[in-house]
Amino acid sequence: MENKVRCLFDIDDFSIEEINELISTAEDIISQPQKYQNACAGKRLATLFFEPSTRTRLSFEAAMIDLGGSVIGFSEASSSSTQKGESVTDTIRVVGSFADIIAMRHPKEGAPVAAARKTIIPIINGGDGGHNHPTQTLGDLLTIKKETGRLENLTVGFCGDLTFGRTIHSLVNALGRYKGMNFVFISPAELKIPDYIKEGVLQNYNIPYMETNRIESVITNLDILYMTRVQKERFFNEADYMRLRDYYILDLEKLQFAKKDLIIMHPLPRVNEIAVEVDDDPRAKYFIQVDYGKYMRMALILKLLNIEV
Amino acid sequence: MMRIDKIEEGVVLDHIAAGKAIDIYQSLNLGELGCTVAIITNARSSQMGKKDIIKIEAHRDLDLKALGYLDPGITVNIVQKSKIVDKKNLELPDRITDIIKCKNPRCITSTESNLVNEFVLTDRENGIYRCLYCEAKAER
Known part of the structure; x- marks a missing residue:
């Protein structure tokens, strides 16, 4: 299965024009947050953090909540099925059934690229080892x-x-x-x-x-x-x-x-x-x-x- | 001078860098083909001084992408009825799959056994390939 939807693994995946558009949107959110408060109503973000992180995970979750969406997920590998030996790609395939978008952090480099090949929903790289963030x-x-x-x-x-x-x-x-x-x-x-x-x-x-x-x-x-x-x-x-x-x-x-x-x-x-x-x-x-x-x-x-x- | 017979049908890999034929043989798993394979090393060459040659009888289905990655200087001669009917010059493939493994211990491929190693050509001039997942440089 090849993921055809847009994902973000590496900052290189977006052109400068797209990054500038995101900056414009963010500036608009800062100036009029109420306009966006229900933008993601009915949408669910899964935060899959195979490596502990407070700041990035909470930032993703706060972002989705401020957009009116909901959040599911785990905050460390020990509270996921990887502890039982499940592969990352299997975990992603399962979670893809429960969420509209995934933000993930994993200690291994390239894990989000591997994950995206097993689901049809967008994957956001929340940090993969010492590689990208x-x-x-x-x-x-x-x-x-x-x-x-x-x-x-x-x-x-x-x-x-x-x-x-x-x-x-x-x-x-x-x-x-x-x-x-x-x-x-x-x-x-x-x-x-x-x-x-x-x-x-x-x-x-x-x-x-x-x-x-x-x-x-x-x-x-x-x-x-x-x-x-x-x-x-x-x-x-x-x-x-x-x-x-x-x-x-x-x-x-x-x-x-x-x-x-x-x-x-x-x-x-x-x-x-x-x-x-x-x-x-x-x-x-x-x-x-x-x-x-x-x-x-x-x-x-x-x-x-x-x-x- | 030692004489090696011509083959009637098959493939001759010519202009292999001297001493590299065994690596090619192993990388392409030629031992598993079940047909006759002749390896000639240190043959005289006007272009290269010395070269290696591999002759594979009665088999033409080779992974040219893998071969292009291993040595793009190799000439692939297709032989039919003892004559060369086609010559293929190789080039570095844009992507190679399941030929080499990523050596980066931090790469996801080091722990996920179900992942196939894939490398992408990022610098054609210098023949540099990087892991699709972690971007580590392929080590030849």
Whole structure:
């Protein structure tokens, strides 16, 4: 069975025009939410989270509820039939009978692509291992648009775990298609941006970029600083995780050299890579970034269910 | 010079890189065809210096996509009545199915036994294939 309906596995699945349409819809939802409050009445979203996640799952669920729809699902693999040895694809085939659209997270890369081959309803990738996390990217793009006023001519710094940071990979992929982007990758040598991103995005779109391991040397030039956590669950080796965990910590001392209109983003959860003292700085946008994520998920659900308001 | 007989009906895979015929034989499961298969290694070649050749008698149904992935430089000669009646030049296929496995331990194919490995050609110039699921680069 081949899924012919529109899904979202990778931010690349949508053209820039489609992403801009989603941003417009999200901005409209923000300005007049009551217009959308029954848009998905009678529709059901299944949130299938084979890997625990609070933020993304609740964001999807809040998005569907705010659209007047309902939600079913599970929040970890241990409460699903995979615990009994059921394959992901079998689980998806079953759930496809109960829902109109699925948002899923799975620790294995490419799981949503495999899932979509076993159902005829839209699948949204809510994160597949260290690979992609396109709905985070949609929220990030809306954050950038709303907080800087533009989606072009930006110097964007990505800091932290650039090897396993799926939010980084998806965002680089999306921003790379907008005009006038410059990227600065700040990471230890062990956590550099992967070659497939360099080949597939940076070289493909001729995007100027530099790599460094010192945040202090580049922070003055940045319009956006996107921080990430070094994620324990991506490491096979505890010693490597412990060694790299505290490599970068953003604090007010480092920020004194940054632009006044810099925006600081983070996919959250934050551990200690951004000092709490930064939270009150007007440049810190990582909490409002969560709100924007929900609005973009609302716009996405409407698009994939072909609902026009 | 050693002499290898012509075949009457079948396929001759010519211009195989020297030393690679055994890999081709194994990858295409030629041992399971049940017909006569001759492997010639290190044959003299004006183009290549040395080359390998595989002759398969009385069988013409080969997976040319797989062969194109394994070595697009191979020439496939179709033989009928001891004469070459068709020559097929191979090219890298857009997609290969169930020929190689994804080596990425984080890929969904590493745990879902019912999934068939599929790779997509993402860079024709450099012959790079990536896993349909996790996008990991295929290792040759």
